[in-house]
Amino acid sequence: MIRGSCLCGKVKFEISGEPSSLSYCHCSRCRKAAGIFSAVLIGKADDLRVTEGLDQIAKLLPGPDGKHERCFCKDCGTSLGDLVTGDIYVVAASALDDDPGIRPSIHIHTASKPDWYEISDDLKKFEGDYIPEN
Ligand SMILES: [Zn+2]
Numbered sequence: 001m002i003r004g005s006c007l008c009g010k011v012k013f014e015i016s017g018e019p020s021s022l023s024y025c026h027c028s029r030c031r032k033a034a035g036i037f038s039a040v041l042i043g044k045a046d047d048l049r050v051t052e053g054l055d056q057i058a059k060l061l062p063g064p065d066g067k068h069e070r071c072f073c074k075d076c077g078t079s080l081g082d083l084v085t086g087d088i089y090v091v092a093a094s095a096l097d098d099d100p101g102i103r104p105s106i107h108i109h110t111a112s113k114p115d116w117y118e119i120s121d122d123l124k125k126f127e128g129d130y131i132p133e134n
């Protein structure tokens, strides 16, 4: 079980099962919501359960595809990621309290990163989204 929460503690969630990926997302939405970029944990939607504070979650700004709503705690503003979008969860790894077990493997949406930020590791980079095969 991987637990997560917002800064003020009103929103709590749990993830069961194995996440499928952990990526650094450099899209403009992550940049503005989370600082410079977000580490995003992705897995099966059914594995994510909000255990406390479901009514505390503000959903803002669906993406251009009408999906990928940004979720925040209404009180403390903690960026929670998209939470459930379609059949996957996309959780901001910054909100995790436990080690998800996997490590970041890729950078995505690098075309949107600011010029002043240099990626200085050797992880694979994708200018846009990365959709896993399965
Ligand atoms: Zn909060």
Ligand SMILES: [Zn+2]
Residues within 6 Å of the ligand: 025, 026, 027, 028, 029, 030, 031, 038, 109
């Ligand atoms: Zn992003």
